[in-house]
Amino acid sequence: xxxxxxxxxxxxxxxxxxxxxxxxxxxxxxxxxxxxxxxxxxxxxxxxxxxxxxxxxxxxxxxxxxxxxxxxxxxxxxxxxxxxxxxxxxxx
Amino acid sequence: xxxxxxxxxxxxxxxxxxxxxxxxxxxxxxxxxxxxxxxxxxxxxxxxxxxxxxxxxxxxxxxxxxxxxxxxxxxxxxxxxxxxxxxxxxxxxxxxxxxxxxxxxxxxxxxxxxxxxxxxxxxxxxxxxxxxxxxxxxxxxxx
Numbered sequence: 001x002x003x004x005x006x007x008x009x010x011x012x013x014x015x016x017x018x019x020x021x022x023x024x025x026x027x028x029x030x031x032x033x034x035x036x037x038x039x040x041x042x043x044x045x046x047x048x049x050x051x052x053x054x055x056x057x058x059x060x061x062x063x064x065x066x067x068x069x070x071x072x073x074x075x076x077x078x079x080x081x082x083x084x085x086x087x088x089x090x091x092x
Numbered sequence: 093x094x095x096x097x098x099x100x101x102x103x104x105x106x107x108x109x110x111x112x113x114x115x116x117x118x119x120x121x122x123x124x125x126x127x128x129x130x131x132x133x134x135x136x137x138x139x140x141x142x143x144x145x146x147x148x149x150x151x152x153x154x155x156x157x158x159x160x161x162x163x164x165x166x167x168x169x170x171x172x173x174x175x176x177x178x179x180x181x182x183x184x185x186x187x188x189x190x191x192x193x194x195x196x197x198x199x200x201x202x203x204x205x206x207x208x209x210x211x212x213x214x215x216x217x218x219x220x221x222x223x224x225x226x227x228x229x230x231x232x233x234x235x
Contacts, residue, residue: 009197084155085198088189090177092150
């Protein structure tokens with residue numbers, strides 16, 4: 001079953017776990033299963049319109065899904081999804 | 093409280109000076125204690141500023157750099173504790189832009205660089221709603 005690496009800010013919404021297993025054959029399916037297991041994660045990953053929030057990046061293995069098939073990217077049974085927060089800012 | 097050890101502190105200051113008058117940015121790795129309230133930075137990863145535009149007052153971290161930093165942290169048994177960036181020729185405050193593009197929990201180190209040299213630094217954390225930030229006690233070699 002794929003597993004998802006949870007960054008520190010989101011672990012409080014995932015039972016304190018740094019890694020969670022969730023079934024699915026695509027990124028969308030795995031994230032749906034993840035947020036079904038841990039509903040409090042939903043608002044931190046998805047916008048009100050249902051898409052991934054713009055400052056949430058997902059990697060499958062070593063690849064950023066923005067450069068693959070986005071949320072329809074295939075996920076193998078033993079693959080790892082990594083949630084990577086977007087960070088930016090500046091003095092202005 | 094966030095403590096930055098001398099080796100990562102030199103990485104941070106060196107990167108801030110090298111990037112001046114543009115903003116620099118990078119990632120802080122280290123150890124967490126007391127349920128997340130005490131943090132010790134043992135590694136600072138200097139990253140390229142990925143902001144597509146004028147970089148004198150804006151920065152953006154490339155997600156690929158963060159992905160690699162997460163991997164390094166797991167390999168070393170550490171945690172990604174937060175991020176650093178510089179404010180060239182202005183104070184080390186946490187701007188509205190910083191707050192809007194931050195995440196809760198993470199420490200955000202801001203380094204003021206004036207005329208190419210270190211002036212002062214402060215650390216901040218955003219609240220859960222990202223509506224405000226609070227100062228975090230900073231212990232670093234020059235403080």
